[in-house]
């Protein structure tokens with residue numbers, strides 16, 4: 001079994017190559033073309049329109065006796081959370097390069113992420129049929145930019161329109177393809193022999209740098225057989241010491257079968273991959289989780305998709321043990337048991353039921369209602385949390401308002417479904433206007449959500465412009481006593497509260513404290529009154545002080561409660577608590593905080609000047625610069641409000657060659673940066 005992903009810069013041919021892999025492994029009966037908008041992996045309507053792959057879908061296929069689970073990884077910067085999520089559950093990857101362009105900005109970004117997770121890779125130089133295609137340039141470019149020792153396992157025969165096949169440097173033979181992609185092998189033609197020998201030497205040379213067995217045999221002048229070379233290469237790839245390079249033209253059906261062989265030959269099986277680490281919640285210790293079917297069952301929900309008929313499809317990667325359909329599992333983070341009604345193996349356009357899902361495998365569980373992306377499922381007797389994925393703070397928001405009032409509830413339902421699939425956005429209601437506000441990570445992120453609401457769910461709605469989601473807080477401590485009274489239907493509702501508010505350290509969050517103990521005070525105060533007060537304060541924290549943005553870093557302490565059995569009601573205390581909080585904060589030097597983003601740029605030397613002045617113009621501060629062979633890495637911080645449309649400006653000042661990653665850093669008092 002192999003769990004693999006395919007990573008590439010947009011347009012390098014990830015979708016086309018995946019399609020061909022599915023075709024040759026026999027799971028799809030005709031070849032889908034990206035350009036016809038028919039590709040099987042890009043099944044979401046929206047992705048087809050944009051021509052980019054946004055959501056990762058997992059699909060299973062078979063090659064000889066191997067099961068290959070392909071996890072689709074998105075390539076766009078706004079979806080780093082998605083990329084990291086898929087990188088966590090795959091054991092190996094194919095890195096695709098465009099034969100003309102070589103290493104492109106997003107290849108570098110994804111490569112860095114893959115390095116962080118120690119994902120072993122094989123490289124594939126696609127588009128050898130394009131004008132300007134140069135396999136040897138890409139070999140060098142990858143070596144220089146990605147800092148990994150590339151080793152060619154194939155050489156292209158011809159290039160551009162005369163590209164006809166490859167030389168296999170391990171078997172030492174030629175592979176040719178006809179128009180339908182049917183493969184045939186031949187002996188190496190005499191005029192290419194010297195070149196082939198030369199490159200085989202380089203291959204053996206690189207391999208002997210990492211393998212003692214190869215070095216010994218080589219020095220002893222012994223012939224190295226193909227199986228030994230592959231076995232030694234496999235070890236080096238799994239340790240990320242070498243990047244074996246393959247080539248072809250997926251669109252012309254050339255080069256794909258040997259690439260599938262490479263998945264099997266060089267990428268690790270689940271029990272050879274990096275061992276997962278979990279945290280035992282009861283024992284409070286970290287443990288290793290070897291891939292073992294007989295071990296305790298544990299899996300990670302890495303993706304949720306909503307299906308109109310089946311409900312939540314929870315994609316699960318099993319790390320150990322087995323879950324069976326019809327059983328129950330334990331959601332460790334939510335401390336709740338859930339049903340496994342059915343288990344499915346997903347192919348790109350259909351699914352097969354399974355009795356169970358075992359260690360190392362990936363499948364879909366149906367029946368879990370509470371599970372969210374990132375949740376760990378195991379058992380009550382062995383509550384272990386897999387390292388949680390970190391999701392950053394939503395910093396931009398957009399208002400959305402259905403065209404008809406009757407659609408308001410439908411919109412809320414849709415948002416509830418979407419937020420299960422994607423835990424990185426949040427929803428709140430503007431109390432004054434009744435508008436729903438959704439907040440997310442970046443412009444494209446919100447754009448995609450809105451398009452899904454409007455197109456996939458066919459809801460007509462008015463959508464506002466993206467806005468920064470500010471926060472509110474206070475700068476000094478303050479105390480306030482409030483009394484509330486209101487007569488409803490002849491009955492008096494009264495409450496009295498003294499509340500103290502204090503600023504807490506930045507980043508420490510809000511805190512609610514009740515210093516009045518139950519059973520004290522003028523009368524016995526019932527529990528529901530305490531609950532009502534807490535609700536009132538929390539509601540006020542969420543709805544802000546002066547501007548209606550959520551409050552952060554405020555400690556609110558209830559100091560005194562004036563309660564009478566005759567008139568004290570929960571309604572009165574909730575309202576009173578909210579008033580006391582608002583009044584106390586309003587005179588406690590309220591401040592507006594803005595999200596500051598960490599913006600990391602990678603840019604070729606010749607554009608450093610333009611890129612830096614672009615960042616400074618937008619109120620950014622340069623924190624550090626690191627100069628590499630052909631690029632500079634610049635770390636900066638900039639206020640979110642000045643970063644709208646940054647991607648477009650950056651592209652235009654750098655001819656599309658600078659790239660950036662933007663993540664939330666912290667909140668800071670809003671200033672005129």
Ligand code: GDP
Nearest residue numbers: 010011012013014015016034127130249250251
């Ligand atoms: P992705 O964005 O990485 O998924 O790339 P796609 O698979 O969508 O391909 C992007 C474009 O490149 C499409 O127009 C493809 O038809 C084209 N393409 C893909 N593979 C090849 C190839 O081998 N040769 C040529 N000339 N074009 C290709």
Ligand code: MG
Nearest residue numbers: 014015052053
């Ligand atoms: Mg694609």
